[in-house]
Amino acid sequence: MGRSPCCSKEGLNRGAWTALEDKILAAYIKAHGEGKWRNLPKRAGLKRCGKSCRLRWLNYLRPDIKRGNISHDEEELIIRLHNLLGNRWSLIAGRLPGRTDNEIKNYWNTTLGKKAKTQSSSPPPAEQTALSRSRNKKMTIEPKTAEPPSFHVIRTKAIRCTKVLIPAVPSPQEHHSFNSTAIDPLEPQALQSQDKDNFEVHHLGSEEVHETCAGDSDFFSLSCNEFQASYEYAGGDYNFNNNMSPHLDETMFKDWATNYSLDEERANLDLESLAFLLDYQEWP
DNA sequence: AATCTTGGCAACCGCGTGTGA
């Protein structure tokens, strides 16, 4: 279908933003909130296209933007996430609070990409992946695979799906099928046999929910996140919290808890443990 | 000191997807 340009180019400012423009945009969004980008410039009195305003806000003006150098932990996380997700910068950025997809993309293109290339061109010892090697500066978790480092891309274009169709009250049969579907990606024996205690689920953004229906590996992330959100840890046991996730029930939780023997440590969010999780190359 | 090269980053561009009429 035909597609008109997002804005007429005539009479609009382009290039670097001035301090005044920043001020106007920030003030407008503060007063009216985000969204309606197409009309925003006109209403705010900016000679910019809506896209440009959105970008400026998201990448620079947002109050929660974290400025400054990417930490070592962040860097390692980016590498792992890129290994898992490919160039899906927004998904990667979703795991790095305060970092933007543009920032991460730039950082990858200027720094990490080269590192990764260098590492893959001079293969590491067979039993170590590039990722685990870099992490070994701080972590002692054994790599799980003897395969050479691979930076394969799952798909280059993120596919979003904003509708997740999950039955509100699954039948017992549905429990079973949902359960197996949800857990299978995690099921590879590697997770069961190796270092289970280090396994935990990091916070996942809503994007994962979207990704789920696309049927790719992120489904696993959703499943674990959903489970984690649905059960409260109390005195050594996890209790099913009926209020939090209506489409998960106690049966499902018990199956899951039995399989993966939860403990309190796993409830903690921790970059390094996520990194460990991401080391599992069986992920598609 | 002047010029050239390189690297980092902000911004732009085109395309894909969701939504509502």
Place this chain on the structure above:
DNA sequence: ATCACACGCGGTTGCCAAGAT
């Protein structure tokens, strides 16, 4: 079912500062 619109995403470009010659 189709279309236009709005938004979000990833790739690319262009500017500028720092370093090298």
